[in-house]
Amino acid sequence: MGNYVPPFKITAKSITLIAEISAQLERYAIRMEQSDSLRLRKANRIKTIQGSLAIEGNTLSEEQITAILEGKHVIAPLREVQEVRNAIDTYDRFTNWDPYSEKDLLAAHGCMMKGLIDEVGQFRHGGVGVIAGTEVIHLAPPADRVPFLVNDLLSWLKQSEDHPLVKSSVFHYEFEFIHPFADGNGRMGRLWQTLILSTWKPVFAHVPIENLVYAHQAEYYQAIGDSTEKTDAGIFVEFLLGAILEALQAQHAVTPEVSHEVTPEVERLIKVFKKGEELTRKELQERLGLKDEKNFRQKYLLPALAGGYVDMTVPDKPNSRLQKYKKSNP
Incomplete structure (x- = not known):
């Protein structure tokens, strides 16, 4: 173990994309340091959650996800609401994971x-496959091989000297190929790639790559299928490099508008x-x-609440006497 190297060849186009992404990243990092970036970060987190879950069939809109984030009641299938709550909780803990x-x-x-499946927080115990209609397009490795395959993949990821944009994308593909969990493999693969990238450049925690992947969902699955077929x-x-570049370019298109939405009252x-304070309404006044x-x-x-600048300490009960x-x- 520890000697596994995934099979992949980097194209000339990929090298060009890496250079373009690096240039865009510098501009975006500067933008995210500005005082009006807080609302943008929250909006991008919502886009990330909506995009990643929509790929898995979740129908909730960005507005509904925002409402759940703010502790409001949303009329929607209970499973879909649970998926959103879980994703919000997961991304909130994002920076704690290695x-x-x-x-x-x-x-x-x-x-x-x-609350969605029985085998949570553990590798699958049975066989799984990816099905399109009635056709099995990918049969994952046997369950007893999963721990070894994941260990090898994580070892390669840690030791690899490949560019983080490359190795995070290779990890994403290999993770989907292994399909280590009974369910949730897609959203976990996308989450982990973002984690890998944000370890390299923290600004990636606020780039909604998942939203762009959702917009190109057919190409996403096609690229996975083609890589499997050609063992590359x-x-x-x-x-994925194209999706990352497109996500960064989209951010430059929307960020100039953000500052106009922050009123002097909200700034005050x-x-x-x-830092770290929790205040009552009376104390704020x-x-x-x-x-x-x-x-x-x-x-x-x-x-301030609507814009994502201030949070409630008891979001499920907006009128609670304990609210801060x-x-x-x-």
Whole structure:
């Protein structure tokens, strides 16, 4: 174990894409350091969750996911709501996981699939295949081989000197080929690639690659199929690099508008919080020097909550007497 090297060839187009992505990353990283990036980060997290789950058949919109994130009641199939809640929880814990750790991979699966399947946080115990209509397009390796294959893949990932954009994409393909879990392999593969990339460049935690993969869903599965048929993950790498570049380019198209949505009142509210503080409505009003509760709620608190700048400590009960507010974690 530890000597496995996935089969892949890097095309000239992939090399060009890596250069273009690197240039875009510098611009995007600067943009994300600016003061108006908080709302954009939250919006991108919602796009990421919506895109990744939609690939798996979840029908909830970005608006519905936003409502769930804010603790509001949403009329939708219970399983789909559970999938969204799990994904929100999983991405909230995102920075705690080591991309090379099998233990963390299993913990993340347990978080992502909680309440959805029996075999959560553990490798599958039976055979699985990928089916398109009535045709089996991929029969995954036997269950008893999964722990060894995943161990080899994680060892290669840690030791590989390939460019992070390349090895994260190769990992994604190999992970889908192994299909280590009874369910949730697609969303976990996409999550783990983003984790690998954000370990290299933290800004990737806020790039909604999954949303672009969803927009090109047919090509995503085609690239997986072609890579399997030709025993060359390089085909899938080229597809994903194109999706990453497109995601970054899309961000440059929308970011200039974000700053116009931050009102002076919301900016004032954000600035009264000290690091890690949780404050009551009354405490916030006092710090702002505001006596009119209605004015405070309409011009300060509600826009800040809606924009993702401030979070409730008891989101499931907006009117709780124990309710406090804290600055959002981007």
